[in-house]
Amino acid sequence: MLANILDGIMNAIYMGSLLANLMGVTLGIIFGALPGLTAAMGVALLIPLTFGMPAVEAFSALLGM
Numbered sequence: 001m002l003a004n005i006l007d008g009i010m011n012a013i014y015m016g017s018l019l020a021n022l023m024g025v026t027l028g029i030i031f032g033a034l035p036g037l038t039a040a041m042g043v044a045l046l047i048p049l050t051f052g053m054p055a056v057e058a059f060s061a062l063l064g065m
Contacts, residue, residue: 011056020057024064031065039065 011017024046031042042065050058 012060014056016054016057017060020053020061021064024061028065 027046028039028042031037031045032039043062046062046065050061053061
C-alpha cells in the first residue's frame with residue numbers, strides 16, 4: 001500500500017507531468033481571461049490535445065486546466 005502511494009507521488013513529480021501541468025495552468029489562465037469560455041469548456045477543448053500523451057501527463061494537464 002505504501003509502495004503504491006510512493007509510486008503515485010513519484011509519477012506526480014515527474015518532469016513530464018509537471019510540464020504538462022504547467023501547460024494546463026497556462027492554457028487555463030488564457031481561457032479564464034477570455035469572456036465566454038468556462039472551465040468546463042476549457043477542459044473540453046484540451047481533451048483532443050491529450051489523446052497522444054501518456055495517461056499521467058494527460059490527467060496532469062487536465063487537472064492544471
